[in-house]
Amino acid sequence: QAGEAVPVAQRSSWTSFLKSIASVSGDLSSMTAPPFILSPISLTEYPAYWCERPELFAEIGNATTSEARVLAVLKWFISTLKGQYTSRNETSGSEKKPLNPALGELFYGHWPDKNGRGKTDLIVEQVSHHPPITAYVIENQSKGLKLVGHNAQKTSFSGGSIIVKQIGHAVLTVKLPSGSEEKFLLTLPRLRIDGLWYGAPYIELTEHSNVVGDGFVGVVEYKGKGYFSGKSHTFKATLTPQPGMGGASTKEIVVEGLWHQNSKIVTGGHGPFHDVSAPKEEVTAVGGEAKGEMGPMETRKLWELVSKGIREGDFDTASKEKTRIENEMRQRRKDEVASGTSWELKHFTPIASDPLYEELGKLAKITPPTEDAYVFKGNWPESLRPSN
Numbered sequence: 001q002a003g004e005a006v007p008v009a010q011r012s013s014w015t016s017f018l019k020s021i022a023s024v025s026g027d028l029s030s031m032t033a034p035p036f037i038l039s040p041i042s043l044t045e046y047p048a049y050w051c052e053r054p055e056l057f058a059e060i061g062n063a064t065t066s067e068a069r070v071l072a073v074l075k076w077f078i079s080t081l082k083g084q085y086t087s088r089n090e091t092s093g094s095e096k097k098p099l100n101p102a103l104g105e106l107f108y109g110h111w112p113d114k115n116g117r118g119k120t121d122l123i124v125e126q127v128s129h130h131p132p133i134t135a136y137v138i139e140n141q142s143k144g145l146k147l148v149g150h151n152a153q154k155t156s157f158s159g160g161s162i163i164v165k166q167i168g169h170a171v172l173t174v175k176l177p178s179g180s181e182e183k184f185l186l187t188l189p190r191l192r193i194d195g196l197w198y199g200a201p202y203i204e205l206t207e208h209s210n211v212v213g214d215g216f217v218g219v220v221e222y223k224g225k226g227y228f229s230g231k232s233h234t235f236k237a238t239l240t241p242q243p244g245m246g247g248a249s250t251k252e253i254v255v256e257g258l259w260h261q262n263s264k265i266v267t268g269g270h271g272p273f274h275d276v277s278a279p280k281e282e283v284t285a286v287g288g289e290a291k292g293e294m295g296p297m298e299t300r301k302l303w304e305l306v307s308k309g310i311r312e313g314d315f316d317t318a319s320k321e322k323t324r325i326e327n328e329m330r331q332r333r334k335d336e337v338a339s340g341t342s343w344e345l346k347h348f349t350p351i352a353s354d355p356l357y358e359e360l361g362k363l364a365k366i367t368p369p370t371e372d373a374y375v376f377k378g379n380w381p382e383s384l385r386p387s388n
């Protein structure tokens with residue numbers, strides 16, 4: 001029955017929400033949804049999903065050959081998918097609609113050093129509000145690893161599902177002991193959000209994404225229920241060495257499995273590959289101001305009362321506070337226009353085309369051939385890098 005998981009009092013507003021999704025395509029982020037589907041967490045917190053297995057990230061820095069390195073990158077990448085795409089179902093019963101970040105919204109955090117893996121730091125900044133674009137940097141300085149990326153979404157409605165095309169990419173820079181650098185380009189899968197009719201949305205990954213670098217072109221293909229293995233969350237990753245790109249190896253490597261469980265190498269080697277049955281490790285949020293305090297644009301401070309309202313079921317307060325913030329932001333934009341100024345980003349500088357995306361993208365025939373990017377300014381807050 002329609003709306004089975006929807007509280008009875010919210011069924012008609014859920015139906016009209018679905019109708020408006022079907023008619024408005026592009027950007028769902030600013031659409032008003034019924035309370036039961038609201039998440040108290042802003043999209044600026046989502047980049048933390050990239051590092052919830054910090055030891056796998058650190059392992060990339062320990063690899064000593066191209067092949068070992070690209071395998072470590074792939075293993076870390078695949079191991080983030082469970083957190084990125086199924087964790088809301090586990091913590092709140094279904095996919096939820098995150099808070100739509102304000103321009104300049106910030107999130108800072110870290111994962112502590114443990115068992116020699118080194119400390120990993122995170123900065124996130126909302127670099128555009130309309131359309132919503134989130135930029136992030138994750139760095140493990142002691143292992144010479146830095147991930148810089150941004151993401152946005154284009155949504156459409158098809159066959160009762162929301163189709164989310166992810167726009168954006170990430171570049172992982174690995175500093176080698178020799179002093180030279182190896183760079184990897186990562187692109188993102190397409191999402192299909194099913195279960196809408198019942199009010200219990202969940203994500204399936206579709207199409208493919210790429211991991212390109214160190215002499216290898218990697219393609220990760222995603223399939224859901226009803227496709228070749230018949231199971232949800234199936235993937236197949238193929239790493240193809242590029243002749244003349246330095247990779248000493250010439251053999252293709254294929255990995256197959258379920259991204260939310262485990263996988264194995266089936267060609268070019270054998271044995272278990274990734275396994276995400278062990279619990280992940282959430283980021284420790286820190287304030288970016290003096291003494292680790294949170295400034296007014298830091299996500300947990302900015303949305304404090306909205307989140308509290310959503311968590312406690314006080315949707316009146318949540319909605320009043322949300323309107324107050326949105327009006328404040330609108331006023332800020334008006335003032336900027338009036339004074340001929342514009343909002344200055346704190347941690348990132350936009351560039352119209354990322355040369356590395358073009359160079360590595362060409363190898364994997366990634367479309368579009370060029371994409372913009374956000375370059376990290378290198379300014380870590382004192383609370384994350386006391387030595388600065």
Ligand code: CLR
Nearest residue numbers: 028029037046084095096097098151153164201
């Ligand atoms: C953001 C980038 C992360 C991975 C990720 C996971 C879930 C995605 C989210 C991204 C973007 C926003 C998203 C969300 C799932 C639902 C939500 C697509 C890609 C949309 C805007 C909300 C739809 C509303 C229904 C749940 C009712 O690395």
